[in-house]
Amino acid sequence: MNTKQLLEKYFGFSEFRPGQEQVVETLLAGRSALAVFPTGGGKSLCYQLPALCFDGVTIVVSPLIALMKDQIDFLTARGIPAARLDSSLGLDEVRSIGEGLASGTLKL
Structure with missing residues (x-):
């Protein structure tokens, strides 16, 4: 495409x-x-x-949690597998993101 x-x-x-x-x-x-x-x-x-x-995952570094959240919401609403890692996440969420990275299911 x-x-x-x-x-x-x-x-x-x-x-x-x-x-x-x-x-x-x-x-x-x-x-x-x-x-x-x-x-x-x-x-x-x-x-x-x-x-x-x-191919693989793209890592974006941003200092703004609100901006990361807005962008992840935008991407996932359009079917793009994306996640954020920041200080507002709980341990289970961090683990789930790590699993997504390891399995290759996340794109951003």
């Missing part, structure tokens, strides 16, 4: 926002990218969409 098809299927958008497609294509080509967009400009999609194209 190409990036436009993934964009539509998982994120519900028919077109990329300005700058997103270039960042995604750069990452898929195996190169590093720096994306500086305003708040709400679509930075998250720039790592979430490529994660769907790569």
